[in-house]
Amino acid sequence: MLDDTLKSQLNAYLQKVTHPFEIVASLDDDDKSQELHRLLTDIVGLTDKISLTTDGNDARRPSFTLKRSGQETGIVFAGIPMGHEFTSLVLALLQVGGHPPKASVDVIEQIKSLEGELYFETYYSLSCQNCPDVVQALNLMAILNPGVHHVAIDGALFKDEVEQRQVMSVPSIYLNGEPFDQGRMSLEQILAKVDTGTAECEAAKLSEKPVFDTLMIGGGPAGAAAAIYAARKGIRTGVAAERFGGQVLDTMAIENLISVPHTEGPKLAAALEEHVKEYEVDIMNLQRAVALVPAAEAGGEHEVQFASGASLKARTLVLATGARWREIGVPGEAEYRNKGVAYCPHCDGPLFKGKRVAVIGGGNSGVEAAIDLAGLVAEVTLIEFMDELRADAVLQKKLASLPNVEIIKGARTTEVNGDGKRVNGLTYEERASGEIRKVALEGVFVQIGLVPNTEWLKDSPIELSPHGEIITNERGMTSVPGIFAAGDVTTVPYKQIVIALGEGSRAALGAFDHLIRS
CATH class of the missing domain: 3.50.50.60 (FAD/NAD(P)-binding domain)
Known part of the structure; x- marks a missing residue:
């Protein structure tokens, strides 16, 4: 099932497993069950910390669950997690086997404190680059909290379920049998939706933060580049983003980023975030801007208000909220979104x-x-x-x-x-x-094509083009002194990642120049 190269790579990862556990498979006599059995046999053959039994009684076949010390971990894979989901499988094996997750201490404690029984089901496709984020997040929640259960289901193998539930978009998430959400979601987004009290407390904490010297609104390539350039100047820098990575997260193949022959959107977004984290940058995710209150006087503080209820202030701003897929705008489009x-x-x-x-x-x-x-x-x-x-x-x-x-x-x-x-x-x-x-x-x-994310600026003094894009000058400054913009949200032609990176850098340099001169 696994070639020698993949076995060698997996073997290196499995050396990190410290706690023995068991894979329990539910199989039939069909080809897919045999294929899954070969995959699991290859895995257990690489380490003595994992064992395999085939006496599972799950109604979904082929499928398997992971048991630790004879107890269910709450994780079930229904299907054969290869393609983009192979990483999800490897992470599940490592985390069940005792390898610590990369989540922050606060997020781990939030997961452990969730109350009640939460039974999640996620329908994915092996070619979906958005699905692993959801699968991995829910798997981690199941590992950390005994009240959380997660079944990751390959929609291509369980077509009857897909037809019955009319699943026409992945990832599609169900909670306790009812639709929960669709599309890419981070661990933090899922937690915010199931634990609203914590989200309200977090918004209150954000509003208490000191004034930033430069605050980026948006965490795509432009916002990330601006954050790095600003932080390198030694000024107080923050990034408030609805989701770090922006539309790059939805991009499959990237082959025109100079010096990087090939990468994928999620990988690039992760690399951007890791680069930003090398500096003293305050990253605030799950923050969708809804209003801008410019400084009342030159050199004053600009305020940005967010849908969460939080508000942040900064001496300079870099608006990098990007763009989203343009809709046709015809009858039936909204009604049948994710239904065809x-x-x-x-x-x-x-x-x-x-x-x-x-x-x-x-x-x-x-x-x-x-x-x-x-x-x-x-x-x-x-x-x-x-x-x-x-x-x-x-x-x-x-x-x-x-x-x-x-x-x-x-x-x-x-x-x-x-x-x-x-x-x-x-x-x-x-x-x-x-x-x-x-x-x-x-x-x-x-x-x-794309439409700029500038609806929240319609009642502000920021000058927009007839297409709703932010108009900037040669330094990236908008029509309001101290407020800059960069990337796909602006009038800059050619909406490309490499251009957004340059524009974000230019806007940050412009913001710093504005600070030292005013």
């Missing part, structure tokens, strides 16, 4: 295996999505508003070579159709003739 309407082909594509889907958008993102999906689904219909595709020529050539892809140009999507429960079609207008046409399908992937 999706925005991440890498994450949700496997749930549409053998089905018919549409991709909206003919730029690089849309064409790449169509190419990826063509290898999974039965048919792909790409719909582009303009009369020609805008993607790179090499991508268009590849797309045209695929036999199960239809390309429709000069078409305006007018409605996402459904039966009340899930998507069953799409309506579009031929722009040249005005004729209305319908396409029968089960999924719609929207890939039409």
Whole structure:
């Protein structure tokens, strides 16, 4: 099951296991059960600290649980955790085996103090880069608190459950049998949702923090770069972000970051955070900005208010709230979001295996999505508003070579159709003739660009472009002295990671220059 290289790497990790434990598998006679059995046999063959039995009685097969000293740990893997979930498996083995987690002492204590029985189920796909964060967070909660249980379920293997629960987006999380949330969630986000009292106390603590010299609003590449450049100047620096890493966390392959031939979004986000933590930077996660109160006079303190109820003050600000996927804005899109309407082909594509889907958008993102999906689904219909595709020529050539892809140009999507429960079609207008046409399908992937996260600035004096982007000068300063901006949220052309890094650095230098001159 595991090749020699992977066995060697896993063997090195398993040397960190100090407490013996047992893997209990529930298997049938089918191929997938045999595949799981080979994987587990390879694992136990690498260390004498882990044993394997196949007398499990879980109704989900193939599956396995981890037992320590004869007691359930609360962790169950239903399926074969390879692909992106192999890391989740390795971490579970290490943590059950006594290796300490990387979570902070406060977070660990918060997990241990949770009361009641919490039974989580997470549906994932092996190609989803967002799913491991959720799986690993809930696994850790199950290890640390006996009242927490977690089952990680491969949606591709348990199709009946997926159909019954109408799971059309991963990760999909259930708590005690009821929908809990969908999409990437950090451990802190999950805890904030199940332990609201603690979140309120944390907001009160944030509001008591001293004034920052420079405060970054947003923790993507621009915010991270700005934080590093500011901290290196020896000034009091903070980062308040809804989620550190920003949209990079949702990016699969990154191959144009100079000097880094290939990486993945979550890996880059983790590297950015680790770099920031090398300096004296106060990182405050789960903070979504909702209002800006600029300083009343030159050299005064700017205030940012957050949805959590917290507020922070700083002498200078760097606004780096980034952008998010643009929506089509047609009837049915919101109603069927996560019920057939999706925005991440890498994450949700496997749930549409053998089905018919549409991709909206003919730029690089849309064409790449169509190419990826063509290898999974039965048919792909790409719909582009303009009369020609805008993607790179090499991508268009590849797309045209695929036999199960239809390309429709000069078409305006007018409605996402459904039966009340899930998507069953799409309506579009031929722009040249005005004729209305319908396409029968089960999924719609929207890939039409980005919209800046500036709604919270609409009532502020910050000058915005007609597209809602923050306008800055050559030093990154906005229309309000002492307030700077950087990255995808600004008017800077070409929304690229490498550009955001440079823009964040420039904004921080501009902020420092403003501080010393005023």
